Amino acid sequence: MEPAEVEFLAEKELVTIVPNFSLDRIHLIGGDLGPFNPGLPVEVPVWLAINLKQRQKCRLIPPEWMDVGKLEEIRDQERKKDTFTPMPSPYYMELTKLLLNYASDNIPRADEIRTLVKDTWDTRMAKLRLSADSFVRQQEAHAKLDNLTLMEINSTGTFLTQALDHMYKLRTNLQPGESSHSQDF
C-alpha cells in the first residue's frame, strides 16, 4: 500500500469547519452532509474540508488534539513508555500533514505542532524497529503490538514480511525431511 493510499483512507475522517456560504443538505452515497450556513460550524470529511478551503469557502477548526500542550503530553508519554500509547486519531500523521499544508493559517503555532508530531512519529518508528529486531532475534512465533496506526505499519510492513519470509526459508532447511527425489536410470 502506498502512503498516498493511506492518505486517501485518512481523508474520510471528520473535521469541523465554518463555511462562509450557504447550502442545503447534500445527499451523497456515503451519507448526508450539511446543511451549510455561514458562520455556523459543521462537521465534514477532510476531503471536502480541504477542497472548500482551497476555494476559500470555509475556515478550518483544528481538532482538539492538535494543540501544543496536548501533543507535548503525548510525545512525553511516548518517550517514557516502552509500549505504544494510543494516539488521538488513527490517522494523526496524515491529518497533520493535510491540515498544516492547506490550512496553516487556521491553526495556531503550526510549526511547533509539526515538530511535535514528527518527534512522536520518530519515537514510535524507533520503538517499532526495536520490537521488530527483538522479534527476529529471539525467533518468536507471535507478537502483538497495540495502538499502531496504518501509516506506521505500511512503512515497515513490506520489509518485515520479506525478512520473515527469508527466515522461514532458512529455517525449513533445518528439517531435511523426506529423502531427495532422484531418478534412477
Add this chain to the structure above:
Amino acid sequence: MSEAYFPVGPGLGMEENFLSLDDILMSQEKLPGRAESALPRLAVMLGRGAGSAESVPEGSKLEIPLWLAKGLHDSKRRIISVELPKIYKEAWRTVFSADANVVDLHKMGPYYYGFGSQLLNFENPENPEIAQTDSVCSLQTFIARFRRIMDSSQNAYNEDTSALVARLDELERALFQVGQKGLNDFQCWEKGQASQITASSLVQNYGKRKLAEVDG
C-alpha cells in the same frame, strides 16, 4: 498494487524456482569437487585439456558449477563427489558466530544463503550434522545482520548507499532495497510529491525532443 510484473523470487529450501533469475544466477556459482570416475571426452568442456578426445582422469579435482553438480550427482553411480566450499566450513562458522556483521558476504559468493540451502541437496555421509549446523549458522548470521540492514535501509535517505550495500549478499540487498523503497515512498509523500504528476523514468530515457526545441 502498482506493478504489472512480479518477478519470481528464489526458491524455498532445497528446491530452486525454475523461473527465478536469482536462482539461475546462483546456480552458476562453482563448487570444488572430485571426479570419481574417468569422464571420457569431457576435458575440454571442463577446461582441462586441449584435445577433443581427452578424458578427465579419475580422482582429479574440478570446479563445477552448481547446476552441473546437481545433475551429475547420484549416490549410486559415483561420477563426481563434491565438498563444501570453504566458506561453509568450520573455520568460517566461528567467524560468523563471533560477529556476523563484519563479514563481507558479497565477496564470499554473492549468493551465500541460497547456495548454502542448495548444498543440502548433496547427501554427503557427514552431511546430517553439517547440514544442521550449517543451517543454524545461516539463520543466525541472517538474524544478526538483520538489525544492521533494517537500520541502514530505513535511515539512509538520499545518500550514497554503495558503501552500506557493498558487504551484503544478493538476498540481503533485495531486502535493503525494499526497505529503501518504503522509506523513499514515505518521504516523497510527506513532501507532497506523491500527488504531483511527474514524467515516468521510462519516458525520460527515450530522449524525445521536447516541444520547445521542435518549435524553435
